[in-house]
Amino acid sequence: MDEVDVRILRLLRQDGRASLQQISDSVGLSPTPVARRLRGLEQRGIVTGYTALLDEAALGFQVSVFVSVQLDRQVDQALAQFETAIATFPEVVDCWLMTGNRDYLMRVVTEGLAEFETFLTHKLTRVPGVAKIESSIPLRRVKSGISRMP
Numbered sequence: 001m002d003e004v005d006v007r008i009l010r011l012l013r014q015d016g017r018a019s020l021q022q023i024s025d026s027v028g029l030s031p032t033p034v035a036r037r038l039r040g041l042e043q044r045g046i047v048t049g050y051t052a053l054l055d056e057a058a059l060g061f062q063v064s065v066f067v068s069v070q071l072d073r074q075v076d077q078a079l080a081q082f083e084t085a086i087a088t089f090p091e092v093v094d095c096w097l098m099t100g101n102r103d104y105l106m107r108v109v110t111e112g113l114a115e116f117e118t119f120l121t122h123k124l125t126r127v128p129g130v131a132k133i134e135s136s137i138p139l140r141r142v143k144s145g146i147s148r149m150p
Contacts, residue, residue, distance in 0.1 A: 001150070004029065004037065005041060006149070007026070008034065008037060008041070009046070009047070009150075011023050011027070012047070013146060013147070016052075020035055056109055060111055061110060061111055062110075062111060062112055063110045063111070063112055063113055063115070063137070064107060064108070064109050064137075064138060065107070065108045065136070065137050065138075066105065066106070066107055066108075066135070066137075067106045067108050067120075067124070067133060067135050067136075068104065068105050068106075068134045068135075068136075069082070069102065069103055069105075069106065069124070069133055070101070070102050070103050070132035070133075071103045071129045071130060071131055072129050072131040078129045081127075082103075082104065082127055082129055083097075085127040085128075086104075086106070089119070091109060091119045091123075092106050092107070093107045093109050094107040095107075102134070116135075
């Protein structure tokens with residue numbers, strides 16, 4: 001990956017809807033080599049997709065909660081069972097397998113605290129193997145990013 005590829009990535013991160021012509025004008029190449037470079041970035045798995053960023057609050061999802069989960073056993077079957085269950089919960093926006101004193105850290109997004117309580121009591125606590133749950137409610141986002149750039 002060279003400096004032109006990095007400039008293409010930065011432009012796409014700023015505006016994922018930028019046309020090949022706009023990108024080529026910005027990086028000083030014609031659209032054909034830009035398309036070839038972009039296809040190469042996609043094939044190498046550096047560009048993994050294109051999507052719109054949504055404002056969750058504007059969609060009515062006012063509450064975001066970070067939830068850490070500890071399982072009663074950290075064995076392959078328990079991890080797989082938990083991950084399969086979490087994949088079906090639309091409230092779980094992000095989920096990471098962690099090191100340290102928790103097994104998973106999730107970001108859960110709901111319309112309000114009542115919906116979060118329902119998620120907690122009717123879904124998460126019923127997943128087999130869940131031993132401990134801790135929730136933290138963020139006050140405000142200090143920094144936001146999609147991915148780190150070279």
